[in-house]
Amino acid sequence: MAEIRIANRKIGEKHKPFVIAEVGINHEGNIKKALRMIDDAYKSGAECVKFQSHIVDDEMIPNKVVPGNATETIWDMMTRCQLSEKEEIQVKEYVESKGMLYLCTPFSRASADRLHRMGVKAFKIGSGECNNYPLVEHIAKFKKPIILSTGMNNIDSIKVSVKILQNYKVPFALLHCTSMYPTPYDRVRLGALQELKNAFPEAVLGLSDHSLGNYTCYGAVVYGASILEKHFTSNKRWKGSDIPISIGPSELRELIEGTAAIHQALGGNKCILKDEKPTIDFAYACVVSTEPIKKGAVFTKKNIWVKRPGTGEIKAKDYSKILNKRTNVDIPANTQISWKMIAENSQKETTNSDHKYTVWERGLSALQSSQHINNTILATGLAKLGYKAIVEKYIYVYPSNITKIFKLVPEVWSAIGGVGIDLGGGVGCVASTLAKKQLVNSIYCVEIVKETVELCQPLVKKRILKNNQGKVISVLGNFDFLELEDNSLDFALSWDSMHHSENLLQTLKEVRRVLKPGSLFVIVDRAHNDATPNSEIKRMLNIVYSKEFLKENFREENTVLTRKENGEHEYRFSEWKNCFSKAGFDLQRVLVIKTDTPENRKIRNDYNAKEQFVNFKLGGHGHRKVMFVLKA
Template sequence: MRIGNREIGPNHPPLVIAEIGINHGGDLAVAKEMVRLAALSGCEMVKHQTHFVDDEMTEEAKQIFPPNADVSIWDVMERCALSAEDELQLMRYTEEIGMIFISTPFSRRAADFLAEANVPAFKIGSGEADNLPLIRHIASFGKPVIMSTGMQTIETMQRSVQILEDAGIDYALLECTNLYPSPPEIVSLRGVTDLKAAFPNAVVGFSDHSIGPEMALASVALGACILERHYTDTRYREGPDIINSMDPSELRLLIERSREIWIAANNPKQRTAAEESVYAFARASVVADKDLPAGHVIGESDIWARRPGSGEIAGYDFDKVVGTKLKRAVTRNTQLKWEDLE
């Protein structure tokens, strides 16, 4: 798939998405500084969250308290959401400094707003991964979609994915566990390979809510093409997502190490040119294991394989030597040559 000028897939380095989300606390200046530091860390894409609370929730949300907050989900989003104009400013700033801006719409109005702003792609969060009317509405804009799949199974994702398939758009599915933070005992790295097997048309990635970069990095070796993690300029901020957010230094580490792992994961099993000098001494050569006279028929106990590998007969040809007759006498540890053998 392609978002903006970025090709995404197994043949390209992993795309690391810094999710600012609501970590700016509703402050545009803070959000811009987060974007600036992400760019300096080498990040290509930031993800925001677009909240129009009155279109996103009903009054009942004022009685629902998230596990990592001491106020209702309505109050959290109302307090942390940027205004429409501020979000447009953030998008323009992100693009001006050479990064790609995408966002998660949590309502129909938010999706319309982002479409009018001409975002290059939409992100659908785990909480909306089975919200079929919203997914259908987002897909109708014909833009690429990245969908997190936390709290879902392969079976429950079928209808949501079918909407994306029917719309004929490029899409990515991210394995995700929605507990902030997610301990290793409930994170599913296998989910990356399960998604790849179940949805062969999808680009597959990993949306990470654990502490530290280890799980996200491990997912690259399993084929994750997108890595998304919550991101903040400093962990000393307050907010429900700060606990599992990376800072700029960890963002840089994730970008650099994920590229290294991607390269290594795609290297075939072979002896490389750089290893030739090591191979010259590390492998074994066939040698006489005792003094042997000319005309002796070599038995298995007469020879052995020892370093270095500078001999003519390599250790892997040991069995070819057994049963041959010596043309000349040799002493113990003499490297044998083919011309020594009848």
């Protein structure tokens, strides 16, 4: 794609439209008016303000020609509106002092030389000079980018100017223009942009527009316009030949914001977006029973149909696959049908011994700390008690509340799709909960404790995912050694496990390696205020677990076990952030999540992170967690 650069601003179809606020001669020779329009353009969000440079006796001979949009001769008008060199320098310096780009159109050789002396970053050549080939060549010799308007010209006459610019190796852009003031909408001819593109594929294209309002500029973006030029004034009640076709400050802001939005909306293809999932949940239809169905009965068009919402397991597209099959359970009316209700599709109960999982050997033998011994005992005990005990004693948060946590940040929820990984996935509750999303293909659930993988994960996956247990790939492995290809995953998760890493930076780098560029890594963990002293961190790590804790975790009550020996680490906000940066992640958002209690209402973080209160228990100390959203 064609691209030019003016100063540090890249201009082309890959970039948001470059909007030029054309003051022109709307100042009527009054420097105070000129400075006010610069101020108002700046406040409206403009990044470029353009003027016209007139040195009348070098531009024209005395004449009595009256422009179509004026009541006086062009000689008298330009004599009144021309600024001195000193004033033009003042205007340029004032524009640039506000961080905007200054552009100006020279109408003669002398004015072009003046602008060159002033050090302009680029030249704008007006439509009337498009076929003024001597002047075009004179300006081209300065070797600066040129924006050339093409009103009152056709492809053949434009070709001559383009050839001159190419001979001098000058970066250039062509603006389609209709030199009528104002231009009727049916004379704007946006289709000419495509004609210019075909004739000059190497050119950046744009529209210099004299129609009323911004409508045609919006349409031009769709046709590939990367530059949009509109006459601009601070006050439409001022006198001036170009005031009637000029936009005001509010319209300029709308033009800048509107064309940027349209540019963002261009392209793409017709597919189902991950972001459409919330709408799918209510808009899709699923197969449901329309009347009570007895066990062993056949599904017919009379007893099943397709209805909203789209949260059921069998979508409308699979309706015909269900007809004439038999149910293996009694089904009440208005019940969403699932695959397990269909006799010939029902699966055998999966036992623990049949649970298949993947083993990543690297780094397994190195991790034999007290933490893993403790979790081995815990997993063995909880598996005997069943699913409810596993959720309550291991992760402390029910699946429905896990979903609520991730939905607190819309961009996080929408990013969960494709193939992902849950690091330190434990019993698989988080992975299984998120794998229920239709847009999730699979999640690697990586856990270091064998008994947790073998005994607990099968129970959790079966309860939450039922016949879709295969969407969670159980992995016995070390999250510092992920046996996955680079840039292969769409998202990554970690719930209360990163603080167990023996080398946090190494772990983060390994996650960064396997994530696709631009994908998210969402960490739900804990973080301490930066003001927390080292002595307090040390005290927390040296706490010896109580007899009650040991008993609940199936340990002997006389066991002496500190939090540090159990694999705990305590990090401050800034320490987390430092590791994220070193690992190559961009920290997108920090959200502190708290169970709504009087104590938690009093405690505030010193990281200026937004805080969100929830009406359910989060587990862990103080029922407080922090969500870090990282972008690879």
